[in-house]
Amino acid sequence: MFLELPYVGITINLDYVIYGVLSYGVGLVTVMSVNKLRRGAKRDYHADDTVVEAVVMEYSRRLKDYDRVIAEMRARLDIVEAKSQSLTQPHATVTPSQPAPTHAQPVSEPVAVTQHPQVTDEAQNGTTDYILKLLMERPRTSRDVQSAIGRTREHTARLMKKLHDAGLVSRDLNSKPFRYAITEAGQARLKERPAQAPGLQRAA
Known part of the structure; x- marks a missing residue:
């Protein structure tokens, strides 16, 4: 087209x-x-x-x-x-009684009971301050703190949990076992209470 x-x-x-x-x-x-x-x-x-x-x-x-x-x-x-x-662990030691002779009144030996000393608030605060001073040097595990303060594992675990809940120490969850470090609140407490607790002058 x-x-x-x-x-x-x-x-x-x-x-x-x-x-x-x-x-x-x-x-x-x-x-x-x-x-x-x-x-x-x-x-x-x-x-x-x-x-x-x-x-x-x-x-x-x-x-x-x-x-x-x-x-x-x-x-x-x-x-x-x-x-x-x-x-x-046994907390009390009991000495069995001696067998009684015939027609004689049985004589029981005294029971020796191990007593644990009561921890006062002042001593507790001193231990807390001492732990905070240890953590000022470097972060430590719960076992390190236990060997430094000379307490039982149960007492140390309760004390570290109490300090963590109060915000005085922080817990490093990336390390096993956990390491504790002092916080700014813990450092402020040490500045307010500079005196170290008696009876805790130990090396970390």
Whole structure:
């Protein structure tokens, strides 16, 4: 199919013109479709990144909660073990009575009872200050503190838990066994109470 322009002297093939217009239209539609698909893919990609980041943060938070619960359970287990050991140790020594002779009144030997000295508030505060001074030098484990203050494992575990709950010391959960370090509140307490408790002048 041809179109003649006699004034110009040009003959145009309309088939080529139609094919060119159709090709241009198809190409334009294709480019627009590809751009639309790319924008949709980018939105989906960013949405997936947001979901993955939220899931990772949630799992990290749960892992921290599990570590905290495990640390509390370990501290309670130490206290229970110390109590069980103290219960298995004898606290009183009883001497059996001698057999009584015939027609004689039986004579019983005296019972020797081991008494534990009462710990006063002043001595307790002195022990606390001494532990804080030890932790000022470097972080220490519960066993280090026990050997330094000369107390039982049960007493030391209860005392360290009390100091941790009071915010005077911090517990490093990444080390096994746990290491305790003095906090700013503990340092402030030492400044208010500079005197060291008597009877605790020991090397760490």
